[in-house]
Amino acid sequence: MNRLLLILFTAIFGFSSTLFGQEEGDTSAPAKKTPSYFIEGGVSANYGSTNLSNEFIQKLLFGGRIEEREKDKVLDKTNKRNRFGVELNYDLKFVDMKDTLFKKLPDFAYYLGFGSYNNVSASYTKDLFSTVFYGNKQFENETAKLGRSNFVSQKFEKITFGLVARDFSTSIGVSLIIGDRYDQVLLRKADMFTHPEGTSIDIDYNGKMAFADRENRSSFMGFSGTGIGFDYMTLLANRKYTFSITNLGFIVWARNPRYSNTEINYNFDGIEIDNILQTSNEEFRTKAEEIVPGLSSNPFVTLLPTIFRFDKNFNKKETFQTIYGVRYKMLSNYLPSVYGGGSYQINTRMRVAGSLAWGGYAGLRAQAGFYYRYKKIYAGVESTNLTGIFLKSGNGNGANLFFMTYF
Amino acid sequence: MKKNILYTLLAIALFFSCKRKEDTSWDVDVISPVVKTTLTIDDLVADSILSINPDNSVVLDYKFSFSPVEDEFFFKIPDTALKEAYGFPFLSPISLSPGFQFISDPAENSFDLNDAKIEYMEIQSGEMAYRIESEIAERTFYTYTIFKTKDASGNVFRKTISVPAGSRTSPAVVTGSFRLDGYSFDLTGSTGTKFNTFESEVLVNTDPSGGSVTVSNLDSVYVENKLVSLTPKYVSGYLGRTYFSEGPTNNKFSVFEQIKGGTIDIDSIDIYTELKNYVGAEAQFKLNQLVSRNSVTGTTVPLIHSSIGTWINLDRGVDNSGNISPGIRKINYTKANSNIDLVIENLSDEMTTQLEARLNPLGNISSGNDFLYFNKILDADFHIKLPLKFIANDLKFQQKIDLNLSEESNPVNNALVTIYAKNGFPFDAEIQLFLLNTSGSIVDSVMVTGLINSAMTDASNVVTNPVNSILKAAIPANKMGILNKNSEVILQIIFNTNPAPHTVIYRDYFMDLKLVTDMNLEIKYR
Structure with missing residues (x-):
């Protein structure tokens, strides 16, 4: 049973852990006693960037004044293309091993799950970074290339019903997706020329904007959009590897959506006021809004930020072993994140692991994990950006927490 | 870390x-x-x-109106108090049965309106305040009537007040008021030939559902009625001869208030004033001075014009069933007949005026057929045409x-x-x-x-x-x-x-x- 539990532990928390795969081994050996129910939960939070320092990101996320020296430091590390992202996901799952809903599938148990996925990400050019954090004055009589940049902010919850093989070799689930928030600004092309003395600004724009219900931005179960998602997990090569897909699906954003997909050339030479001696803030606001590309109120569909993972599983027979894998998240300005390292079983209860990773939102980083098993509880804590914890100049932070219990 | x-x-x-x-x-x-x-x-x-x-x-075509004379100049009704003390002429105590009317007191009252002789009046607002003090040892009812009055439904003004039992040592006191808004008064008295006069009556009964009560010459009833703050909306009759004088008064003049300095030389200006008399009586108006003052520079320019210091006769208005055709006098001020250009070029923010007015300067020549609507009395319309050529x-x-x-x-x-x-x-x-x-x-x-x-x-x-x-x-x-x-x-x-x-x-x-x-x-x- 211990082996079974360990398999389950790693399988369940595969969604969040970027470090470790499942346990490799033979499932034919019978467990001493199979538990009736499993409850698992986990939280995964991380942020990172290819150019922003931790100090900078922390001020962006949690507040604080960003001084010139901090901007200058970041600018030195800013490349032609850059990334930044924040993720906060949490899951709770209940597995009923006792019951069989489908008599024709006696080898499968069912599970119910709930999850929340919160993601803010951006990819951007150096000019965009400079414009946002330094202003456009530096581009006087020059063109700032702001295009090929993308900003996405979305949050959704899911309620899942799924089936899991009793040997945990495969699971599949279908979810009702509840969309809370979706904001996207995609700049395919955005060339901004600031005329000398700032007398006018030319903008050559080709892009997309999509906003879900901005009036009702409930942070939980907001139903600004609704969709369907699928999860799938399988063990490969005699349980040596795990492959999983999480949140493959879509959301239809139909409540008060705002959407545009346009290409315009615009010369901005000031907000035109009818009578400056009798104007009002309201007139300024209205006239300023006319400059922004018109947004339609047609519903729009977005694909979910599907997570693909491939991990090497643990082999419980080996005290020290290698670990490696890859994680990719679609439509989230996310680079494939690859990791490789080792794991050491300290005793029957404790295990530690460490690895180097590259990709995702940050660059090269170190990761570490500590896992503990006591009676009917398994738990683990991981840092997905160890350098970020130790160094101010690090480019991200991340932590995963998980637990599992059975009865 | x-x-x-x-x-x-x-x-x-x-x-x-x-x-x-x-x-x-x-x-x-x-x-x-x-x-x-x-x-x-x-x-x-x-x-x-x-x-x-x-x-x-471009021409600035500026018009404004104001009423140079307040309505109270023409007519004002003073508060009028009517006090009575009623006693019982019985040396020996007698018993009054329930519902017995023991006071019936008609009276003729008049408003003190100087030499005005008003025959008819409609009230815009006002009230009759009362205070009743009773030493009668039983509930009593006081009914107050003003004859030859009408409300909007044609009902005469009649109000009944209940006063609880009192005693000589502790009389019952009731105070209150009744609105007179919308009532009309025929002020010709009972004969129909008088003016400023109205008839009233006080009736006092014991409570018909109460018990008998004993009274003597030691018992009294005090009734005080007061017509307070009567504001008419219309009067007719003879309005009297009145005289009004005001000033010198400093009036804020806002036309040029945003101009704080410098000089302007205007090419031409055309101003005229229309004095409109909506009162159904002859009037006279005299502007003794109009001085333009620029408080920034301290410069003053008095208006020089033939109308200054001269009585201007205003014909009476004509009442066409409520639509009044005013008596109008028009006075033109031009560069040719006055120094109005200098008055304007002074860019004043203050105008000092001193004026006089008379009503019925020739007396009651209409045989008591004057009238006055209080929402429209005497207007002065100013019309300034200033070509933007300067x-x-x-x-x-x-x-x-x-x-x-x-x-x-x-x-x-x-x-x-x-x-x-x-x-x-x-x-x-x-x-x-x-x-x-x-x-x-x-x-x-x-x-x-x-x-x-x-x-x-x-x-x-x-x-x-x-x-x-x-x-x-x-x-x-x-x-x-x-x-x-x-x-x-x-x-x-x-x-x-x-x-x-x-x-x-x-x-x-x-x-x-x-x-x-x-x-x-x-x-x-x-």
């Missing part, structure tokens, strides 16, 4: 709580156009006073404007504002901004370097081509701080035209303005 661990934990905690410890902020340098606008004479002058000649030249020399115009800024709403730390002007008006304009503290006092200024140059003109000062100018104004952080505390500023513009000939303003003149800012501002979000 501890700090970073803390931040990691904070990250998790704050993701859940979605709360931030403070705003995220940073400074950026932005150079951008902000506002552009085109000013025409339609923007500078309200439509209501703008008039265009066939040649497209010579301005350092004409200083100031206007208080609110930029609607505050520490919270204004992200700009400091700014250099550049004004690009394309001037199609035939005058120069120099701009300055004065900053005020919260008390409204000037504490600093923003110097605007440069001048909006006049458009190119021909020999007649008619615009041939607009001219471009660039002005710059630096607003450093300390001045921005003042603006954030009080965003009201005084915008001062000093105008100059060519010294000769008089410059005409045409409707198609314009000025394009564009504001470009080079600013350092704080981006902030929570």
